[in-house]
Amino acid sequence: MSQEPTIVSKEDLENRDAKWVSLKKLNWKDHTGKERVWEVAERRTRGSSGLDAVAILAVIRSKTNAFPASTVILEQYRPPMDKFIIEMPAGLVDANETPEQAALRELHEETGYKSDKVLESSSILASDPGMTTANMKLVTVDVLLEDKLEYPDQKLDEGEAIVKRVVELKSLYNELKEYEKKGFMIDARLNHFATGLEMAERLKGSL
Structure with missing residues (x-):
């Protein structure tokens, strides 16, 4: 039986009892x-690569131009925000896995889409440098479909509840504004x- 997720309680957590993160005190000179x-x-899951996670920008296209260039959100x-968040596919990088391999794996698991072409892999980016050492890479991948838009089944782990949605890139900004009106929070x-897409379109020809 499905129900709305909710926070039951909130309490302080000692570092020794934490599985995923730890809190440290830095003494430094300005x-x-x-x-x-x-x-x-700090994340406790960081491996020898020095990278915590990847976010995936999937560019979904048709070989026959049957639909406009799109992406999946x-x-x-x-739970930390106690809200439904609209976000890119993302996930932690496993041991002995490259960022690009992690991106393709997470994309397939969370959306069902497969890709064998990485368009770009960013440098290591700070996630929230005022609070955490957590970092990530943004990996842009090409999802090229034969013809019409397809909606493959997700490969979610037990306990995951993720809704995917394909949105045209040209409409993404406005779609996110509509989500905000409905009470969602945007990553x-x-x-x-x-x-960035919206500003580039608005300022086209004026720069």
């Missing part, structure tokens, strides 16, 4: 030589990308 203290969260409840990475 540009004047003054000693300062900073609290920082996800609706997923995120910053997806919002930045959509805003």
